[in-house]
Amino acid sequence: MQPKTIVQFAAAAALGAMMSTTAVAGPDDDSLIIAWGSAGPIENVDSYVNNTRYGIWFSRMVWDQLIYREPKTFEYKPLLATGWEQLGDTVWRFNLRKGVKFHNGEPFDADDVVFTLNWVANPENGVKVQRNVNWIKDARKVDRFTVDVEMKRPFPQAFEFLSGPITIYPNEYYAEVGPEGMHERPVGTGPMRVVSVKTAEEYVLEKNPDYTWGSPKGEAQVSRMVVREIADVQTQIAELLAGGIDITADISADHVDQIGGVPGFSAMQAGTMRTGYIGFDAANRSGHEAINNPMVRQAIAHAVDRESLVRNLIRGDAGVIHTPCFPTQFGCDENAAVTYQFDPEKAKALLAEAGYPDGFEIEFYTFRPADWAEAVMGDLAKIGIKANLTKMPYFALRDKQRNEGTTPMFLMDWGSYSMNDMSAITSHFFKKGPDDFALDDELAAWLEAGDTNTDPAVRKENYAKAIERITGELYWLPMFNHVRNYAFHEDLNFVGYADEIPRFWQYGWK
Amino acid sequence: MSGDNILEVQNLKVDIPVTAGMLHPVRGVSFTVARGETLCIVGESGCGKSLTSLALMGLLPKTAIRTADRMDFLGQDIRDFKERRMAALRGVKMAMIFQEPMTSLNPAYTIGNQLMEVYRRHISKNGSEARARAIFLLEKVGISAAASRLSQYPHQLSGGLRQRVMIAMSLMCGPDLIIADEPTTALDVTIQAQILHLLAELQDEFEMGMILITHDLGVVARVADQVQVMYAGTTVEEGPCQAVFDNPLHPYTAGLLRCIPVPGKAKRGSKLGSVPGIVPNLVGDLQGCMFRNRCAHASSICETLSGEPTRIDDGHAFTCRLTPEEAAKTAAVQGVA
């Protein structure tokens, strides 16, 4: 029975692949053509093997999680699990939905969940983002539609992961084909099913006709979808304007104004929880004496006109952020943060007090478009700090930071993998891991307590202390939350979400 | 002889526009060539003899302007022939052998290819026929193992052999007229004689007319029937070989004859004679005798001399202010200064 369905599925898919290449932009043929890829293509669409933003977008179309997190209110709702209860500090029991089928016809049941969770929990299987899964001890089948999941330690953020990166795979198929096969022909329960995958070039998907069980994600609004990996944003825009694609999600804020003004097209901005910050080498690995002085860092905090930067460059519903996390995230208490207002005079005074009345020179690093950094540099120049910008590719910069430590000051950002919990950002950077450039033992201890305690109140308390320390000592100067900018055919029903995940299957034609 | 003329040329002129004005390298040359007869055109480099031959073939550079009162070849007036009609004559009816055997063959193709190409173009597409003809002619020009030579490239042959190939090539279609432009200048002295001998033989055998352009009076003496002596674009003396050699009338001819190199001792490629002075500028309106600035007998008359030749008997003529008697005397005594 099972092999037969796999064969049938493969045959159907092959047939689909043959007819696949034709999809026309615009509302006429019930198809949607998407362009993404400016940050590089998805190396493997198996959602456990890549860690790109586009990989997340793709996975939401093809796979489902146990739990659904409502994108506006961040409430948890049933998805593949219909209900759950906690059996002690480290065990959750999930009741599974009946009547759900994978794209290859394999019915969804406890075996799939148990297999998936145990597979990803095993470090030898090489899940790329280990912190997404390394809290799982194991999963056990209770009956055909009930599963127990045991955690290695009390893990309050578990639902963030179970509603985010942890997608449920079909056990028989995945055991047979592994990540390679899952890449070539992904199979899930999601609203879209994959017709063909051409690595780094194109993915063709079609509506999953079986997605009728009332999923909160909703059914697909188009019958066919083509995703094109286009590395160059300008090429994406050219394609959009030339009628080659329907929507792009990679453009800049200025493009929003410009494309929005073109008849036939709409553009919009949607704020995200991606948090930008200026990081400082507080642990003094770079040997830059001035930046090691908290007073100098305060001077910088007062010198940078974040409001103007947000208003002029980022725009949309971006705002200045004062916390080393995104305010909607659990534990991210804005009141705990020490805030710094734009005040060049005060900055100059602080700088003089710190012993640098004439300012100093500093190397400044970023991987983002230079204009944001240039705006910061312009402000710093006004108080006498001459920042020399080095813009590097992301991986080269991270390498320089971690291994050489020669980056006294850097403008970077973190998207928290769209997880609405402060541990996804602050704990990543300040728990003395490879990305920790403050190396504050006390801070690390507070964060550890916040990460592992099951009592929300205790967590909040510890996180608040951490926020106060980070902003008080200015290990980071939080800057603003990023905005994702979209441009699309004007007849498309587009909605932007704060978790930086466009739900492409929900967008239909007017 | 005159009844069997294959080429009659009257008042042939070549003009070339250059930046400084109009250059007149050939200024009114006339001659005839009869079947089986050899006409030698003699003169220094730059006297216009090569351009004369190119003008006959229609191979002048594009910028050059050719005019003539008469140019009859095999009874056809070829003055107004367009490139296509000329091309139909060249290689078939009139063929040319050039001075530089080293560079006159295309390095990219075999000898056989280049030989047969003329035949196939003009006579017959039949490859084996052309091949047979090529082998026949290669043997004719004294090349051993002719068949195997066909597949050789020019760079594999010596200069003498290449010139033999060139001769064979010119004969491929059995032309009526062969123009040989200093065919031996670039060759070793020993080979020069062989080639000339060969040319003369072949001409005899195939009953062709031949124009041999040379600056080597020794050669002329051996092979010429008629001689034209050219200087600065004009004919200064012409006539049957015997008459010109025995009785040179123009001071220039006399000067040339004085300095015939002793065969075998002259260096290869050495310039003809040593008539002192330089060739005049041929740009612009030219008047009078061009030789006057090098001539021991020049007088004011020479500056306005019309250029009409003085005719003596037997087609012997020369262009000079001197009377034949005066000329004969001075030539015998003094020649040039």
Add this chain to the structure above:
Amino acid sequence: MTDASPSSQPSLRIAEEILEPSPMAKLRRRIFKNYSFLIGAFILVLIVSIALLAPVLEASGWIQDPYAQDLSKRLNNPFWHEKKFDADHILGTDKVGRDYLSRLVYGAQISLLIGFSTMIISGFIGTVLGVSAGYFGGRIDMVVNFIINTRLAMPVFLVAMAAVVAFGASLLVVIMVLGLFLWDRFAVVMRSITMQARDLDYVKAARALGCSTPYIIVREIFPNVLSSLTVVATVEMANAILLEAALSFLGFGVQAPTPSWGLMLNEGREYMFFSAWLLALPGGCLFLLVLAINLFGDGLRDVALERER
């Protein structure tokens, strides 16, 4: 490979022999008849003087500080637009509100600096290699030939990008990388010309007289190769400028906020469909500069060739 002039036809060769004017008069005539040389030289002088005078222009208020930014005046339009135009910025402003004209003017400095420094470095390397190979021949020639071929086998653009990633992008790194890569043509040309020069009679004579090798190279060989050296130098300078632009365009070139034309192209590209001048202006400047250098070099070659004949 040089253009064969029609004078290689026998008849015209005669004509030219007859018409030989004095060498200097001929050179002069060649220069003034050579429009490409004149046009190239004119544009080049213009750009160089603008680049050199940029600080003066800034001091006298014609242009502004190319680094002075004002976020509230970003992306102003140039003078041919009525909307969002500010008389302070004739050619508008860039995306952080810097005066575009000033950046273009200062950009000339950067492009020329890159072109010139690269040319000096690569010219030095290439000439040393080429001249020694050509002069000494034998084993040295073999080794130099190998080095040249190795260099030619390296995909310049890719390796330059890798080098920039490795050493971090900066003006200095870009100049060094290009300088270390673009010497091949110098070496090839110098080698063959030195070989020819080595066999000239007076060079042979100098050797026979026992002149020292450095003396011969500097006094006898070098004057012979100078004209070709200049021609290759112009080609390489143009090449270096284009390569820098391409590197900057992909983000592997000089760092912001340096006003480099290549970087401005990179930045202006974001607006190519809507504010095309942000792309067109630096692109046009780059085009003009490279065109001028090429014309100048072509003219120089013609003039030099004519003289050598």
Add this chain to the structure above:
Amino acid sequence: MLVYALKRTFVAFLILIVVSGLTFSLSHLSTDPALTIGGENASDEDIEAIRILYGFDRPVYEQYFSWLGRALQGDFGESYHYKAPVVEMISGRIGTTMTLGVAAILFALIVSIPLGTVAAMRPNSLIDRFALLIAVLGQALPTFWFALMMIIVFGVWWRWLPISGNTTWAHFVMPTIALGYYATPALMRLTRAGMIEVLASDYIRTARAKGLSPTSILFKHALRNAIIPVVALAAVWFGFMLGGSIVIETIFNLKGIGWLSYDALLRSDLPVVQAIVLIFASFYVVLTLSADLLNAYLDPRISVR
């Protein structure tokens, strides 16, 4: 001749080894690949473990020789980022680059040889001047800029041609022109110069004296000799073009090895960069070698030397 060919091959091989050694040290001296392999969340211990596993703790020359040893057996390692064998990644993408490169060089030849020939046949004519103008302007036009202009005009304004991708031949039109035009000035000048020289040569005069047709003179006798240096130059340019395809592939979203090298550089994915450099270098070396051989075929004089 055989000795000569063997010697040339040996030298070519040596060149490749030196090139690969240079790029290897260039890339490995400066970046730490362990981090790229470890990914975002690797701890210091993980990275240390990777370092030892992959041998990054050994001296660079040791790493190089072990890499070289494997490369000689056709094993270029595994991409740090894609976790796939480099050979597979490249073989899947090289077709696009080759298609583009071949099309571009053909385009360049198709434009430059006729134009150069016509220009040479009528020196200083209108066509000659026009050709010269194109050459001068073309050389000063940055490739990427020209590519963008084409996208704006033919892609967006007029919508004549598809902008990105590689699914049909039409997708290759703009990239081909953008990549190919840059080689045309050099090739055209060389054709023109060579043609002028050849047309003035004695053997062309001979051919005319033989009464051959103008077509035969032009195509059989003149062009063949004139394009010998052009063929050599085109081979060299083809090598350059493969390198230049980085920009073009990025702009037109052609996912060939040019794009792959760009992507790999951004990710410090050294095995991929390393292999592509070596492939480009091999192309150059093989092409120059075959250009020599082709020349020897076209011009029999060469093989004697």
